[in-house]
Amino acid sequence: MHDELHADLLDAFQRVYQANHFVLGKEVEAFEKDFAAFCGSRYAIGVANGLDALHVSLKTLGVGQGDEVIVPSNTFIATVLAVSQAGAIPVFAEPDPQTYNLTTDGIDRVKSSRTKAVIPVHLYGQSCVMKPMMTWANDHDVFVIEDNAQAQGATSNGGSTGSFGHMNATSFYPAKNIGALGDGGAIVCNDEELYTRGSVLRNYGSPEKYVHDVQGMNSRLDELQAAFLRVKLRKLPEWNEERQRIAGIYREGLSDLPDVVLPHVNPQVTHVYHCFVIQVPDRDRLRKYLQERGIGTLIHYPIPPHLQKAYAGLGWKKGDFPIAESLSEHLMSLPVYPGMTDRDISYVVENISDFFRS
Numbered sequence: 583m584h585d586e587l588h589a590d591l592l593d594a595f596q597r598v599y600q601a602n603h604f605v606l607g608k609e610v611e612a613f614e615k616d617f618a619a620f621c622g623s624r625y626a627i628g629v630a631n632g633l634d635a636l637h638v639s640l641k642t643l644g645v646g647q648g649d650e651v652i653v654p655s656n657t658f659i660a661t662v663l664a665v666s667q668a669g670a671i672p673v674f675a676e677p678d679p680q681t682y683n684l685t686t687d688g689i690d691r692v693k694s695s696r697t698k699a700v701i702p703v704h705l706y707g708q709s710c711v712m713k714p715m716m717t718w719a720n721d722h723d724v725f726v727i728e729d730n731a732q733a734q735g736a737t738s739n740g741g742s743t744g745s746f747g748h749m750n751a752t753s754f755y756p757a758k759n760i761g762a763l764g765d766g767g768a769i770v771c772n773d774e775e776l777y778t779r780g781s782v783l784r785n786y787g788s789p790e791k792y793v794h795d796v797q798g799m800n801s802r803l804d805e806l807q808a809a810f811l812r813v814k815l816r817k818l819p820e821w822n823e824e825r826q827r828i829a830g831i832y833r834e835g836l837s838d839l840p841d842v843v844l845p846h847v848n849p850q851v852t853h854v855y856h857c858f859v860i861q862v863p864d865r866d867r868l869r870k871y872l873q874e875r876g877i878g879t880l881i882h883y884p885i886p887p888h889l890q891k892a893y894a895g896l897g898w899k900k901g902d903f904p905i906a907e908s909l910s911e912h913l914m915s916l917p918v919y920p921g922m923t924d925r926d927i928s929y930v931v932e933n934i935s936d937f938f939r940s
């Protein structure tokens with residue numbers, strides 16, 4: 583992915599090196615503008631990583647001790663950790679078994695009088711259906727924080743992910759659809775007051791140097807990473823289209839295998855295929871078969887958050903979230919990345935077909 587950007591990335595490095603200013607400067611400001619515009623939103627706040635983007639968002643909205651925050655039962659652990667770090671209680675909602683995403687009905691089922699926020703995750707690159715969720719949230723006085731770490735550039739009814747919630751979090755971990763050359767993250771929002779509060783919180787609670795209005799944290803995006811991200815953001819639409827094209831070839835090649843459940847995309851949204859996830863009955867044997875033929879696959883995620891040791895204290899047990907548990911047993915992610923050759927895609931398709939035919 584970086585080969586064609588080599589010269590531009592080195593230029594970006596030179597620019598920051600020469601400016602000799604490494605934290606919160608012109609590059610971060612420029613990237614924040616670009617990224618907010620990319621999401622169709624007014625403000626962005628560069629932070630250190632995606633987990634902090636979620637955590638700072640929760641703190642900015644005043645979510646803390648005693649509050650409940652609804653999260654999907656099938657998400658990456660960071661979504662849940664952000665809630666605990668804010669001092670709030672994660673409450674799991676089961677996803678739609680077809681799209682793997684939270685729905686308004688799913689959220690409504692686990693809502694209580696203590697629900698303060700919900701974090702819909704646009705899992706694997708497919709946007710959740712956001713409009714009804716926002717209506718529900720506003721009716722119930724609940725904040726929405728989109729976890730957009732996997733779906734930068736996806737849409738719901740034409741609106742970009744990261745533009746619907748009260749505050750929205752994303753990650754620029756190198757493996758995401760747009761990744762830094764290190765860690766990075768951002769919050770996106772439309773409200774000026776929330777923007778100001780969030781900006782202050784990420785920088786020691788400091789509206790001006792050595793003045794501290796709140797007990798903030800240190801979670802800033804580096805100038806260097808911002809400079810790299812400015813270069814990479816220009817390529818993101820093209821990269822997402824390439825992921826979609828690869829997904830199309832997989833779909834066509836795998837469509838006549840009755841044992842393979844392909845990703846289901848809700849017609850109201852788009853999918854940018856951070857992962858191309860299939861469900862198969864004999865998952866571990868297929869993974870081993872492919873591994874032996876030089877094809878790496880991954881499981882997103884093998885252990886649902888409620889069964890992680892880190893959350894044993896919440897008292898959940900096997901059987902409590904059957905959809906998340908079943909997904910963790912049957913899902914696997916096929917290789918998908920910009921620059922993947924047609925030959926490699928066909929090789930994956932042929933080997934999966936051979937496995938089921940033999």
Ligand SMILES: *Cc1c(COP(=O)(O)O)cnc(C)c1O
Nearest residue numbers: 631632633658660661731753755
């Ligand atoms: C990657 C990811 C995060 C966390 O991002 P980091 O930058 O690694 O902290 C949060 N949520 C989801 C869904 C992710 O995939």
